[in-house]
Amino acid sequence: MPVIAPMPAARPAQLPSQREGAERSMAAGTTVDHLTETYRAHYRSLLGLAALLLDDTASCEDVVQEAFIRVHSARSRVREPEKTLAYLRQTVVNLSRSALRRRILGLKLLSKPMPDMASAEEGAYDQLERDALIKAMRGLQRRQREVLVLRYFADMTEAQVAETLGISLGSVKAYGSRGIAALRVVMEAQA
Numbered sequence: 439m440p441v442i443a444p445m446p447a448a449r450p451a452q453l454p455s456q457r458e459g460a461e462r463s464m465a466a467g468t469t470v471d472h473l474t475e476t477y478r479a480h481y482r483s484l485l486g487l488a489a490l491l492l493d494d495t496a497s498c499e500d501v502v503q504e505a506f507i508r509v510h511s512a513r514s515r516v517r518e519p520e521k522t523l524a525y526l527r528q529t530v531v532n533l534s535r536s537a538l539r540r541r542i543l544g545l546k547l548l549s550k551p552m553p554d555m556a557s558a559e560e561g562a563y564d565q566l567e568r569d570a571l572i573k574a575m576r577g578l579q580r581r582q583r584e585v586l587v588l589r590y591f592a593d594m595t596e597a598q599v600a601e602t603l604g605i606s607l608g609s610v611k612a613y614g615s616r617g618i619a620a621l622r623v624v625m626e627a628q629a
Contacts, residue, residue: 468509468513468514468516468519468522469513469519470510470513472519472522473506473509473510473513473522476522476523476526477506480523480526481502483592484502484505484526484527484530485498485499485502486591486592487527487530487531487587487588487591487592488501488502488530488533488534490587490591490592491530491531491534491535491538491584491587492534492537492538497537500537501530501533501534501537502530504529504533505526505529505530505533506526508529509522509525509526509529524598524601524602527588527592527594527598527602528601528602528603528604531584531588531602531603570625570628571621571625574620574621574624574625574628575587575621577620577624578617578620578621579613579616579617581603581605581609581613582613582614582616582617582620583617584603584613585599585603585610585613585614585617586613586614586617586618586621588602588603589610589614596610596611596614
């Protein structure tokens with residue numbers, strides 16, 4: 439005759455409630471299917487956002503992939519699935535900042551300066567104009583640059599920029615206005 443060990447009474451009562459809580463939180467959060475659809479629909483735009491904040495394709499791809507991984511692992515905390523893209527944008531901006539910080543630290547630790555990367559083939563007028571704009575953008579304050587990149591290059595509304603950066607709508611307008619004025623002065627001086 440087989441011996442069946444009795445189950446403690448408290449244990450089965452806790453497991454279903456824990457399971458139900460986990461299922462409820464997953465039901466309230468972003469689903470894997472929704473995140474997959476967001477990936478398909480917005481990967482390129484997020485890659486473009488990262489490209490405007492960083493300067494090499496490999497870093498941009500790494501940042502966007504890491505953003506999707508982080509949002510995927512925290513998808514149960516995204517209560518409103520329509521905000522998934524906003525979380526992804528915020529994560530891309532934050533990861534880009536971190537990548538730039540690491541790069542700046544690496545440059546400080548280098549014993550010799552890096553050579554210029556410009557080549558003779560980059561002599562086209564459009565490339566020169568683009569380089570001048572990028573140089574002028576780098577001369578802006580960090581917030582001004584972030585607002586202008588999100589507003590004009592990522593084609594976000596002022597409200598979306600405010601939500602992404604975690605600042606007020608008035609701050610977005612002020613940083614944008616000051617940034618454009620500073621760009622205009624620099625670009626006109628170069629012309």
